[in-house]
Amino acid sequence: MRIEIVAVGSELLTSHHLDTNSLYLTGRLNELGLDVSFKTVVGDDLDTLRIALENALARSGLILIMGGLGPTDDDRTREALALALGRRLVFDPRLYEAVKSWFRGKRVRMSPANRRQAYIIEGGRPMDNKHGTAPGLWMETGLHRIALLPGPPHELKPMFEAAVWPRLERLRRKYLVRRVLKTTGLGESRLEDKIKDLYPRRPDIKITLPASPGQVDIHVAAVSEGSASAAEQKAQKLMKKLLARLGDRVFSWNGEDLEAVVGRILRERKSTLAVAESCTGGYLGHRLTNVPGSSDYFLGGILAYGNRAKIELLGVPEAVIERFGAVSPQAAKSMAEGVRKRMSSDLGLAITGIAGPSGGTPQKPVGLVFVALASEDGVEVFRNLFWGTRDIIKLQSSQKALDLLRRHFPEEKALLLEKRSGGE
Amino acid sequence: MRIEIVAVGSELLTSHHLDTNSLYLTGRLNELGLDVSFKTVVGDDLDTLRIALENALARSGLILIMGGLGPTDDDRTREALALALGRRLVFDPRLYEAVKSWFRGKRVRMSPANRRQAYIIEGGRPMDNKHGTAPGLWMETGLHRIALLPGPPHELKPMFEAAVWPRLERLRRKYLVRRVLKTTGLGESRLEDKIKDLYPRRPDIKITLPASPGQVDIHVAAVSEGSASAAEQKAQKLMKKLLARLGDRVFSWNGEDLEAVVGRILRERKSTLAVAESCTGGYLGHRLTNVPGSSDYFLGGILAYGNRAKIELLGVPEAVIERFGAVSPQAAKSMAEGVRKRMSSDLGLAITGIAGPSGGTPQKPVGLVFVALASEDGVEVFRNLFWGTRDIIKLQSSQKALDLLRRHFPEEKALLLEKRSGGE
Numbered sequence: 001m002r003i004e005i006v007a008v009g010s011e012l013l014t015s016h017h018l019d020t021n022s023l024y025l026t027g028r029l030n031e032l033g034l035d036v037s038f039k040t041v042v043g044d045d046l047d048t049l050r051i052a053l054e055n056a057l058a059r060s061g062l063i064l065i066m067g068g069l070g071p072t073d074d075d076r077t078r079e080a081l082a083l084a085l086g087r088r089l090v091f092d093p094r095l096y097e098a099v100k101s102w103f104r105g106k107r108v109r110m111s112p113a114n115r116r117q118a119y120i121i122e123g124g125r126p127m128d129n130k131h132g133t134a135p136g137l138w139m140e141t142g143l144h145r146i147a148l149l150p151g152p153p154h155e156l157k158p159m160f161e162a163a164v165w166p167r168l169e170r171l172r173r174k175y176l177v178r179r180v181l182k183t184t185g186l187g188e189s190r191l192e193d194k195i196k197d198l199y200p201r202r203p204d205i206k207i208t209l210p211a212s213p214g215q216v217d218i219h220v221a222a223v224s225e226g227s228a229s230a231a232e233q234k235a236q237k238l239m240k241k242l243l244a245r246l247g248d249r250v251f252s253w254n255g256e257d258l259e260a261v262v263g264r265i266l267r268e269r270k271s272t273l274a275v276a277e278s279c280t281g282g283y284l285g286h287r288l289t290n291v292p293g294s295s296d297y298f299l300g301g302i303l304a305y306g307n308r309a310k311i312e313l314l315g316v317p318e319a320v321i322e323r324f325g326a327v328s329p330q331a332a333k334s335m336a337e338g339v340r341k342r343m344s345s346d347l348g349l350a351i352t353g354i355a356g357p358s359g360g361t362p363q364k365p366v367g368l369v370f371v372a373l374a375s376e377d378g379v380e381v382f383r384n385l386f387w388g389t390r391d392i393i394k395l396q397s398s399q400k401a402l403d404l405l406r407r408h409f410p411e412e413k414a415l416l417l418e419k420r421s422g423g424e
Numbered sequence: 425m426r427i428e429i430v431a432v433g434s435e436l437l438t439s440h441h442l443d444t445n446s447l448y449l450t451g452r453l454n455e456l457g458l459d460v461s462f463k464t465v466v467g468d469d470l471d472t473l474r475i476a477l478e479n480a481l482a483r484s485g486l487i488l489i490m491g492g493l494g495p496t497d498d499d500r501t502r503e504a505l506a507l508a509l510g511r512r513l514v515f516d517p518r519l520y521e522a523v524k525s526w527f528r529g530k531r532v533r534m535s536p537a538n539r540r541q542a543y544i545i546e547g548g549r550p551m552d553n554k555h556g557t558a559p560g561l562w563m564e565t566g567l568h569r570i571a572l573l574p575g576p577p578h579e580l581k582p583m584f585e586a587a588v589w590p591r592l593e594r595l596r597r598k599y600l601v602r603r604v605l606k607t608t609g610l611g612e613s614r615l616e617d618k619i620k621d622l623y624p625r626r627p628d629i630k631i632t633l634p635a636s637p638g639q640v641d642i643h644v645a646a647v648s649e650g651s652a653s654a655a656e657q658k659a660q661k662l663m664k665k666l667l668a669r670l671g672d673r674v675f676s677w678n679g680e681d682l683e684a685v686v687g688r689i690l691r692e693r694k695s696t697l698a699v700a701e702s703c704t705g706g707y708l709g710h711r712l713t714n715v716p717g718s719s720d721y722f723l724g725g726i727l728a729y730g731n732r733a734k735i736e737l738l739g740v741p742e743a744v745i746e747r748f749g750a751v752s753p754q755a756a757k758s759m760a761e762g763v764r765k766r767m768s769s770d771l772g773l774a775i776t777g778i779a780g781p782s783g784g785t786p787q788k789p790v791g792l793v794f795v796a797l798a799s800e801d802g803v804e805v806f807r808n809l810f811w812g813t814r815d816i817i818k819l820q821s822s823q824k825a826l827d828l829l830r831r832h833f834p835e836e837k838a839l840l841l842e843k844r845s846g847g848e
Contacts, residue, residue, distance in 0.1 A: 002472065013460045015451030016634065018442050027439030036437045037472050039465035048426065048461050055479040210440065275706075275727070281713025282699075282706030285727045289705025292781055292814060300733035302726055303699070303709045309724035309767060313737075343733060357716055390716060 033174025067151030214399030457598025491575030638823030738762030
């Protein structure tokens, strides 16, 4: 049985809008072991829409159609599907009552146009819409299973979960479990080299490595024909091997971002943090404060973009900047110590570097970034040479600084290895 | 003539990947007055791919197909199209030389599999790929115009521009010009009310209002059947009316972001800036330093996340915090003055507020944010009540602060009205 997702709406054929609903539906179908064969995007024009649906009926057995169920003249999905199936649209008085009562509940006057929404295709069964006026429709013919869903995601998702998912569960072929390990400190190809021999050579478990600047995730997808727990066990077994191999390169195994991991560690250790940022200009503080409750451990920081700020606010000796430059291990060290002292924090984390596009020299090229962490034990400084545009260099610098902080607490590694056996 | 875009690749049918190439192609087609009727996404399976292409050939006259042109067994697009068209694939020795010479140029050994890429469909004309090994293909039959393009965007775009665009230009129906005005300070519906009567009631010029937190853009799309300059004139005429109506709500008419506008103003005025951030945690500094060359005017700042940082680093009097709280107009004023003084900058810009999700009270709810600007003329303070999640409140706060800075220089308005008559 081929599966097709059809997204209806002329706005989806402009250069601004992508159909994101289909990602959601695809993810849910995959959990049942069902793969999508075709995705189609088509506009509101009745004729074009009818052709797209005729083609879908000819090539696919399960068709999820979304959008174009509203009350306006542009909403032609019901009509087009009726034409493509060669079936009549019939008025459903009970459905009309449901649409009317939705408006009553909202104390909004119903437009006569909404009467359109009370028509269903002969043989179809309406699906309730708790978050909007457009009812959905489920149909089974000898050849097809078809769902008509509303386009707005906050209407589509609850309707899919309540009325489509239970019907699709009967088609379940497999149980699929996805797990994600997030890593930093190794590039995509070096990471792959390190774990390649662990790649399962079986069709029931798969690894993919989506990468972003400073981070490579390991997605494990395990399937079982028997049960969800059997799939879960397969995934866990592989995750244990990956963790044993990668150790503290892995910072998260439950979806947590690096800033959230760092935040959790600081809260658990009752440590406070202050930052001194040069080339990142506030991005490190921004990431740290994206975590709700970060005021428990994040005291603040100093954006020392210019040299004077480094000297006057952070106490970096003028001689250090003159002799070694503002982008130097000495300056980074002094910044980390300075912000720790000024803000009376347990930890001081500093970044200084050249984010580009200009300002680089042969000795100090764009992408040269020093990160330093000051604590009661002293200061650790690391030199990095990043590659990419200004925003990518800022992102990688903040990632490296957060990771330095994470690795400052080595117990975290043991914790990770211990916790992972319990799964999420 | 119906137009269809077909994206080939099983990874596009997972729940992670969206086809973004199609936005690019759609935008370029629209510039010729050509609308897309169908977008299809299909995997690598030969049979499914053939069906998708047969349907495309039956319903569309211009078909842009991308992806699946590589050397591996998963790359079946050429083969599937040949089957769908009922034509043979023929080996092209000259094309083979081109593929080989690409590898020679890169000093990389060619795999025997790359020989596949030297096959073309009978009647097709190869298109050169300067950025990869996969040649493209252009075909015209009595019924169809077809382009086969490589999937990677950095290969697709140059090939499209060099070899497909000139061929499509012959199909040009209209000249389309897009112009964007960016506004802040008015919500979507209030902005629409203000300009609704200026909406053209003609099919040749259209307004859309894409909105994001703290910003509503006005997209003007004008078409002319005669010439690009006629379309440009139509767009300019409407833009003048919109500008006259909206005045300094408009901050950009050439694509510049608010941080870039502010940066340009500060550079032109030779003014220096320092920031004091509480609830935004560095996001304002991050935005300001996303602009290359921002070190010319941005000196740095203080992230005063906790109260002690506000008192000790910014000199906010303890009594102000005790009496009015850290989220108060008095604290905001004191923060702006404090950072201006500490960093010896011409301007001090401060933000203090409650980004949530917790920390709100009935008197001071989540979303309450004060922004203040200190200059030699004194301090301006504004109270805001934003709505949304933590990240949206941070975004809106930074937007408001940047806009306060922009409006501090009233000449900017005259400049805008003067410059706009010259277009971009």
